[in-house]
Amino acid sequence: DIVMTQSPDSLAVSLGERATINCKSSQSIFFHSYNKNYLAWFQQKPGQPPKLLISWASTRESGVPDRFSGSGSGTDFTLTISSLQAEDVAVYYCQHYYSTPWTFGPGTRLEIK
Amino acid sequence: EVQLVESGGGLIQPGGSLRLSCAASGFTVNSHYMNWVRQAPGKGLEWLSVMYSGGSTFYADSVKGRFTISRDTSNNILYLDMDTLRVEDTAVYYCARGGRGGIAAPLVDYWGQGTLVTVSS
Numbered sequence: 001d002i003v004m005t006q007s008p009d010s011l012a013v014s015l016g017e018r019a020t021i022n023c024k025s026s027q028s029i030f031f032h033s034y035n036k037n038y039l040a041w042f043q044q045k046p047g048q049p050p051k052l053l054i055s056w057a058s059t060r061e062s063g064v065p066d067r068f069s070g071s072g073s074g075t076d077f078t079l080t081i082s083s084l085q086a087e088d089v090a091v092y093y094c095q096h097y098y099s100t101p102w103t104f105g106p107g108t109r110l111e112i113k
Numbered sequence: 114e115v116q117l118v119e120s121g122g123g124l125i126q127p128g129g130s131l132r133l134s135c136a137a138s139g140f141t142v143n144s145h146y147m148n149w150v151r152q153a154p155g156k157g158l159e160w161l162s163v164m165y166s167g168g169s170t171f172y173a174d175s176v177k178g179r180f181t182i183s184r185d186t187s188n189n190i191l192y193l194d195m196d197t198l199r200v201e202d203t204a205v206y207y208c209a210r211g212g213r214g215g216i217a218a219p220l221v222d223y224w225g226q227g228t229l230v231t232v233s234s
Contacts, residue, residue, distance in 0.1 A: 001174070034216050042158075049207055049224035050158065055217075093158055097219035100171040102148075104158040 002026050002096050004105035012113040019081040021108045023094035028074045031098065038098035041070055041079045044107075045090045053092075054079065086112065115139035115223045117208045122228030129198050129232070135191040135208030135225060143186045146211030146218045149193045151204035152227070159204075162193065166214055176202075198232045205229050 003026040013019040029038045037057035042050035052061050054070040057077055067082045081088055089112060094105040121133040133149075135142075149161040162172045162182040170182050181194040191208055205227040212218040 031216075036216065038219070040220060044158075049209075049226060050221075051224075052220070052222055055220050061222075091157075095158075095160070100163065101173045102160045102163075102219055104160060107157045 001101055002029065002098060002103055004094055004096060004103050006092075006094060006105035006108050008108060009106070010109040010111065012111045013081075013084045014113045015086065016083050017113075019084050019088070019110055021079045021092050021110070023072075023077040023079070023105050025075045025077075025096055025098075029096045029098040030074050037073050037077070038096055039070075039072075039077050040095045040097060041068075042093045042095065042104075043088075043090045044093065050093065081110075084110075084112070115210065117210060117223055117225035119206060119208050119225045119228040122206065122230045124231045124233065125198055126234050127198060127200055127232055130194070130196045131198065131230060133193040133195065133206055133208075133228060133230070135193075137189045137191065137208075137210070140210070141186065142184045142189055142191050145213055147182075147184065147191045148209040148211055148221060149180075149182060149191075150207045150209050150221075150224075151202075152207070153201075153204040156204075161206075163211070163219075164191070165218070195230070198230075200232050203230060203232045 007022045039057040041054040044050040058070040091107045116138045118136045148163045183192045207227045208225040209221040210223040
């Protein structure tokens with residue numbers, strides 16, 4: 001099974017500053033045949049189900065603010081929030097969908113400094 | 114409008130069984146990959162199971178042999194039958210929709226609000 005890890009566990013960033021969350025997979029989740037990384041990022045706010053932010057490591061979903069961006073390939077990935085807003089306080093999870101089981105990372109809690 | 118509404122959670126003793134339901138609207142459960150994901154109190158997300166649109170099923174090792182995913186296409190409902198429940202199965206259980214097929218099928222785009230299962234004596 002592919003194991004997903006995230007760093008840091010928690011992060012406090014000032015409003016308007018950049019937040020960076022890292023995700024690493026235990027093996028490559030790049031599918032050469034389709035030239036795609038099978039990685040998604042989810043945002044979960046308290047009391048709510050997760051929300052898909054980014055798919056294919058870097059494709060922002062419709063309606064997601066452009067301050068959210070994803071990057072990386074192979075085994076190392078990053079979610080960046082370019083200018084933190086108050087409504088971005090949440091736990092962020094990466095998930096691979098390369099092969100079952102489609103495991104999630106442990107999550108990164110993002111707070112306002 | 115796509116909606117997923119889970120039900121069937123509650124308090125159950127260790128070793129007991131429970132059936133969770135996920136009523137879908139706005140699409141048909143047999144046209145999409147359908148997943149169950151759980152979240153223990155204060156913990157992260159754990160993917161449990163998927164049923165492909167074609168009917169194939171897959172499970173996480175933690176529930177394999179104890180949990181069974183199924184669907185009722187007539188009533189557009191996804192189920193999770195849970196047997197031999199353990200204290201560590203205590204969690205909010207989410208139903209989550211994937212894609213229709215192809216390479217994007219595993220991507221979850223809609224989630225229900227979840228139903229809480231508490232396994233305790």
